[in-house]
Amino acid sequence: MGNPELLIELLRYPMPFGKYKGCLLRELPMPYLEWFAQKGFPPGKLGMLLQTLYEIRLNGLEYLLTELERRK
Template identity: 75%
Template sequence: MAKPENNSLFNPEILIELANTKMPFGKYQGWLLCNLPEPYLLWFYKKGFPPGKLGLLLATLYEIKLNGLEYLLKPLIKK
């Protein structure tokens, strides 16, 4: 059986970034991304996520919240 490659699509560092990066603009400017409400993420899902790293983070967070996995982020928040 083949071992999974190290360059898999999932990067666990993204979870740490989601738990500690603040929203840079908009209604929820200054909020930690992991604390953004699901309806706001749904709005981005329908309208399109912003380009670049922020878009990747928001799209990942949308999937995490959609699947009820946000509890994975809480222990990663730096005090």
């Protein structure tokens, strides 16, 4: 993963709207991320974070977030 600051944001950034408003992005269920992948991720920073989280989970790299979480 190229940008560790991006990963840190995934641990701290809350979902700003919708069914999971207030929930940390890290805690969003995969079906919700899959829905965004099909319909389109929102523009801007939120979309970039959601897409990154989706790719991390899709590729079995969630251990990167878990390791980072342990270190904070």
